[in-house]
Amino acid sequence: MSVQVRHTEHVPEWKIREVEDLVERIGESPVVGLVGLTDIPAKQLQELRAALRDVATLKMVRNNIARRAIEKCSDDFLPLADEIEAQTAFIFTDVNPFKLYKMLEEKKQPMPIKAGGKAPADIVIEKGETPFSPGPMVGKLQSAGIPAAIKSGKVVINETKVVAEEGETVSAQLAEVLATMEIFPRKVGLELLAVYEGGLVFRPRDLTIDVEGTLSQMSTASAQALGLALEIGYATPTTIGPLLMRAASKARNLVLEGALPVPSMMEALLARAAADASVLTNLVEGGPAEAPAASAPAEKTEEKAEEAEKEEDEEAGLGGLSALFG
Numbered sequence: 001m002s003v004q005v006r007h008t009e010h011v012p013e014w015k016i017r018e019v020e021d022l023v024e025r026i027g028e029s030p031v032v033g034l035v036g037l038t039d040i041p042a043k044q045l046q047e048l049r050a051a052l053r054d055v056a057t058l059k060m061v062r063n064n065i066a067r068r069a070i071e072k073c074s075d076d077f078l079p080l081a082d083e084i085e086a087q088t089a090f091i092f093t094d095v096n097p098f099k100l101y102k103m104l105e106e107k108k109q110p111m112p113i114k115a116g117g118k119a120p121a122d123i124v125i126e127k128g129e130t131p132f133s134p135g136p137m138v139g140k141l142q143s144a145g146i147p148a149a150i151k152s153g154k155v156v157i158n159e160t161k162v163v164a165e166e167g168e169t170v171s172a173q174l175a176e177v178l179a180t181m182e183i184f185p186r187k188v189g190l191e192l193l194a195v196y197e198g199g200l201v202f203r204p205r206d207l208t209i210d211v212e213g214t215l216s217q218m219s220t221a222s223a224q225a226l227g228l229a230l231e232i233g234y235a236t237p238t239t240i241g242p243l244l245m246r247a248a249s250k251a252r253n254l255v256l257e258g259a260l261p262v263p264s265m266m267e268a269l270l271a272r273a274a275a276d277a278s279v280l281t282n283l284v285e286g287g288p289a290e291a292p293a294a295s296a297p298a299e300k301t302e303e304k305a306e307e308a309e310k311e312e313d314e315e316a317g318l319g320g321l322s323a324l325f326g
Contacts, residue, residue, distance in 0.1 A: 033193075
């Protein structure tokens with residue numbers, strides 16, 4: 001009779017404590033993210049830690065400990081485990097994911113690309129004069145596939161050329177030339193892989209927002225909404241002022257056109273009547289059919305009303321969509 005022996009792996013106490021500490025941090029932090037640390041020099045990493053100290057905390061742990069901690073948390077955190085790679089760290093913060101992503105992107109620094117590295121985007125060498133004097137540099141440029149020549153005692157690039165397309169491997173010759181020309185295609189920093197907030201996990205593609213474009217669209221939509229609301233007479237705290245101004249202007253015009261005896265408009269009505277009488281007199285007597293200066297008060301009244309209405313509409317346009325339909 002054979003006996004089956006099971007061996008149980010002894011888990012070091014420090015690993016258990018580290019997992020528990022990580023679980024506690026994850027549970028207490030409103031925003032939990034994973035960042036990639038690949039290719040970040042030690043000095044730059046320390047600088048990033050110092051720059052983020054007031055808004056975020058970085059925690060570097062072994063990948064198996066990170067996965068074990070995530071598995072011990074709520075199922076909402078599980079998608080984070082799929083983003084753990086070779087060199088990963090946790091980031092704990094109160095900053096919302098969109099601001100966090102933007103902040104990390106802004107802190108990235110340009111770095112030279114190494115031989116054998118992949119071009120992060122098309123690498124373009126612009127046509128024109130370089131600061132290099134004639135010498136070995138011409139041969140280096142040409143060996144890297146860059147059309148170079150000597151003109152007026154300077155090394156000149158004859159034409160704009162894409163020397164490496166996105167994803168293409170950079171040769172040793174090209175990497176050396178790019179470094180010499182101080183062209184740094186890479187941006188190195190903390191790479192946000194995924195971030196959790198409020199039951200949702202966001203990836204970088206979810207956090208990339210054209211802020212200026214979005215604000216421009218919102219401004220256009222606000223102006224169009226205001227115009228529509230004024231056209232249909234939709235009253236809100238933002239539109240009520242322009243609507244009343246428009247109504248007042250139309251009422252004044254109606255009084256003048258209909259010669260209605262409204263007390264506040266009598267001066268303008270008498271001025272218009274005098275102008276009309278003068279024109280009629282001139283026509284009867286064979287003189288020029290021109291209105292005298294007496295008509296000025298009525299015309300100025302209408303012009304002021306129109307100008308006031310226009311100014312009020314422009315000021316109301318700053319109210320925004322939320323104020324318009326809120």
